[in-house]
Amino acid sequence: MVQTSSADRAATAYAFRTHVEPEIEVLLRVASTLTGPSDAEDLVQETLVRAWRSVDRFDGRHPRAWLLTILRNTNINMHRRRRPDGFDEIPEYAGTRPAFDARPPSTPEEQVVDGILPDDLEAAIDALRPTFRTVLLLVDVDQLTYAEAADALGVPVGTVMSRLSRARARVRAQLRPTINPPEEGHGR
């Protein structure tokens, strides 16, 4: 990155912070979905480093889409680096604390409203093919838009829609016997 003065550098740093800091939680969520909770912080840190290196090429529009694209490419590169070694990664993270905590589950009242217990939901999610599970988590849990999920995965929006629709149908098929539909209404 070429800097002509400390004032330029300060302005660039300010713009970078302004664009990137609000996206940190989303990046951690998406990183956890893509690579697992124990690697999420490493992936986000590397993503931030790469984003800073390429900040001169960022036009200031759609920072989330820009960051998600960098995160996707960084994830691919990190996996490429790890895989050829046949290295068992688990010991490296032994004793480290994952970035994501499983907090206390929702109240019993919340759970019985629709009849879906957390364990049943987890089993239904785990039963999905990875490509379907990832899209479901990105859109319904991480709350990305279709376009953002497409950026995070490097696939067309139509592919996101198709996988999401199938993932939801499969989760519904598995949970159907226990679901109590809520009061009727429209939209989310």
Next chain:
Amino acid sequence: MITTIRMMITCHFTARRISRYLDADPSAPLTVGEIHRLESHLAQCSRCRTAMGQYRSIDAALERRRLTHGPDERAVTHMRDVLERIVSGEIA
């Protein structure tokens, strides 16, 4: 017979659009005509109404999962610190 076939076709039409209807995502909005057809069908078809309700329940359950599986504050704080160290040149 014709009514039954027509209903089945509209069930298929509805099933293919339920996700987009629930999400109202800006990348893939339904047309006014599609929304009208889908809602008219839901008013008549208890099976599709039940399916819609079940999808809403799953959506609510996934929303609860979001609350219990998010990044902890320590991780967010750590990444903010990393961000500061990157812009200060401490991490390159």
